[in-house]
Amino acid sequence: MSDPFVFSKVLCSLGEGPLWSPEHRCLFWVDIDNQRVLQQGEADADTRIYEFDHPVSAFAREPGESLIVSTSRGVHRWQVGSAALDLVHPVEGDNPVTRSNDGRTDRLGGFWISTMGYNAEKEAGSLYRFGVSGLQLIKDKISIPNSICFSPQGEWAYFSDTPSGCIIRWPLDKATGLPAGEPELFVDISATGFGPDGSVVDAEGHLWNAQWGGARVVRYRPDGTQERVIELPVSQPSCPAFGGADGKTLFITTARQDLSEEQLAREPLAGATFAVKLEIEGLFDPVIERITA
Numbered sequence: 001m002s003d004p005f006v007f008s009k010v011l012c013s014l015g016e017g018p019l020w021s022p023e024h025r026c027l028f029w030v031d032i033d034n035q036r037v038l039q040q041g042e043a044d045a046d047t048r049i050y051e052f053d054h055p056v057s058a059f060a061r062e063p064g065e066s067l068i069v070s071t072s073r074g075v076h077r078w079q080v081g082s083a084a085l086d087l088v089h090p091v092e093g094d095n096p097v098t099r100s101n102d103g104r105t106d107r108l109g110g111f112w113i114s115t116m117g118y119n120a121e122k123e124a125g126s127l128y129r130f131g132v133s134g135l136q137l138i139k140d141k142i143s144i145p146n147s148i149c150f151s152p153q154g155e156w157a158y159f160s161d162t163p164s165g166c167i168i169r170w171p172l173d174k175a176t177g178l179p180a181g182e183p184e185l186f187v188d189i190s191a192t193g194f195g196p197d198g199s200v201v202d203a204e205g206h207l208w209n210a211q212w213g214g215a216r217v218v219r220y221r222p223d224g225t226q227e228r229v230i231e232l233p234v235s236q237p238s239c240p241a242f243g244g245a246d247g248k249t250l251f252i253t254t255a256r257q258d259l260s261e262e263q264l265a266r267e268p269l270a271g272a273t274f275a276v277k278l279e280i281e282g283l284f285d286p287v288i289e290r291i292t293a
Contacts, residue, residue, distance in 0.1 A: 002277035004232055007251060008040050008047045011271035015253035016198070017103070018273070019059040020243025021067065022284055024080060027243055028067065029253050029273060030056050032099070037069075038273075039080070042244055052085065058103030060111040060288040068288050070113040072099035075130055089135055091115065097124055102146045102198055102239070107154030108177040109289035112138070114145035127159065129177060131289040138179060146239075147199040147209060151222075152283060158186060158199055158207060165190025167199065167209065186224050198239025198253075203281040210237035210252060217252055234270045235263070242282020250276045 013033035020027050026041035032055045039048040052071075060068040066079050073093035076085035092098050092115050103113040109131060116125035123141040127148075130136075139159075147160035147167050154174055160167045167187040173180035187209070189196055194214035201207050205222045217230040217240055236255040243249055256270035264270060 001228075001230075001279060004230060004252070004274045004276045006269060006272050007275040008038065008273040010038060010047045010049065010273070011256060011269075012036075012038075012253065012273075013271065014238070014255045014257045015271055015273055016101075016238050016255075017056075017058040018239055018241035018243075018251050018253050019061070019067075019285060020241055020247075020251070021059075021061060023061065023065065025245070027241070027251050027273075028059050029241075029251075030058075032057050032101075033257060037078075040273075042249075050081075050083065052083075055099050056085075057100040058113060060103070060105045061285055062288045063290065068111060070100040070103050070111070075111070075113065075135075089130060091128065091130075091135060092126070097121060101125065101144070102148050104148045104150070104200075105285045105288055106150045106157065106172070106177050107152075107286055108174075109286050110177040111288050112148050112157070114142065114148065116142065116144050120144055131177070133176075136178065144195075146195075146197050149199045149201045149207065151201060152203060152205050158201070159183070160196040160199075162195040162197060162212065165192075165194075165196065167196050167207070187220055197237065200240045200242060200250075201283060202242065203247075203283050206280075208240045208250065210239050212236050212238065212255075217250070230276055232274060234267045234272070235259070236270065237274075242284065244275075247282045247284060248278050248280065250278055250282065252276070 012031035018029040037050040074090040098115040125142040126140040127138045144162040168183040170179040171181040195212035197210040197212040199209045219227045252274045
């Protein structure tokens with residue numbers, strides 16, 4: 001494993017939602033606060049930046065050259081490189097309190113997306129699954145939804161309401177992709193004071209969790225025990241994603257949101273996007289179920 005290095009020097013207020021697209025051979029991620037999408041390949045010297053008029057938070061791959069994105073207004077199709085988002089399905093678009101947050105595609109091709117309050121209002125958010133069956137509510141009364149990811153064979157979904165300090169997992173129905181039982185505790189980090197933020201699962205079924213306030217990403221075994229820690233020079237890592245040509249690079253978005261001037265002076269790279277070369281193979285997000293709208 002290499003030491004973490006800076007992949008993109010662009011400093012995001014709230015970097016989030018990294019997705020490696022094999023079709024485009026590059027990483028996409030967002031700066032939610034500044035309503036930006038960012039794009040960069042492994043060999044690129046610069047980051048491409050696209051600006052929109054409302055927040056974008058997460059991506060899903062689909063057949064062809066376009067991406068599906070979740071925004072504060074709903075699920076959209078984005079032709080990469082364009083300045084337009086085409087609405088596919090509204091999601092709380094008439095609710096001025098909420099915006100989209102964490103999201104990831106399950107092993108059957110369902111796009112799990114979440115909402116939360118712009119000011120993290122208590123229990124203002126919800127979790128949905130979007131696919132050929134439409135938009136299905138999975139859970140409501142969520143404050144800060146995060147850690148959405150899935151075991152390699154699709155038998156488990158992981159999730160965190162960050163203020164709880166816990167990551168849970170649900171057993172899934174392999175035919176529908178929906179929860180098929182009660183959630184159970186996977187990891188409890190509430191005693192650390194760190195927040196479980198975004199997560200991703202590797203090919204060995206281990207979960208990598210970015211810990212907000214903890215300056216670290218932690219790898220957990222399938223039984224929830226800690227396997228390793230990646231220390232970072234910034235306190236607010238937000239989400240990891242696997243990518244690169246061989247799938248063995250872990251990209252990590254970070255944030256500078258709400259840091260004081262003194263903290264920013266100690267963390268000049270806060271908001272940059274980092275990468276770590278690993279000996280472990282990751283899993284690319286699957287392609288979303290074919291959406292015809």
